Amino acid sequence: MRSTRHSKYNINYHLVWIPKYQRPVLTGDVADHLKDIFHTIAEKKGVEILSLEIMPDHIHLFISSPPQNAPSLLINWFKGISARMYN
Numbered sequence: 001m002r003s004t005r006h007s008k009y010n011i012n013y014h015l016v017w018i019p020k021y022q023r024p025v026l027t028g029d030v031a032d033h034l035k036d037i038f039h040t041i042a043e044k045k046g047v048e049i050l051s052l053e054i055m056p057d058h059i060h061l062f063i064s065s066p067p068q069n070a071p072s073l074l075i076n077w078f079k080g081i082s083a084r085m086y087n
Contacts, residue, residue, distance in 0.1 A: 002064065002066070004066055004067075004068075007066075007067055009066060009067050010064070011064065011065055011066070011067055012050065012062065012063065012064050012065075013062070013063050013064075013065060013071055013074060014060070014061075014062050015059075015060075015061040015062075015063065015071075015074065015075055015078065016058060016059065016060050016061075017058065017059055017075070017079060018057060018058045018059075019057070019058075022057050022058070023057065024056035024057045025056070025057075026054050026055065026056055026057065026058075026059065027056050031054040033086065034054055034059070034082060034086065035052060035054065037081075037082045037085045037086060038052060038061065038078060038082060039052075040085070041077060041078055041081050041082065041085075042063065045069075045077055046066065047063050047064070047065045047069070047074065047077075048063060048064040048065075049061065049062075049063055050062045050063060050064055061078060
């Protein structure tokens, strides 16, 4: 159970997404770099990564987030910021 100034919560989200055309490009150094980027994003945004699995053709991210963050906002953060940070 986590808490903020105004609430107590236990909200977890399982986010899954694929690269374009579901090509197996998420291997080796790419996967290691993405893991570092995801942990940096989570730290900056106040989100806890409970589990992170990067498969060659998709990503599984299981996170805990405060209630003020909508699931769509979370996926925008992780996909958008990681794309900009990787390039």
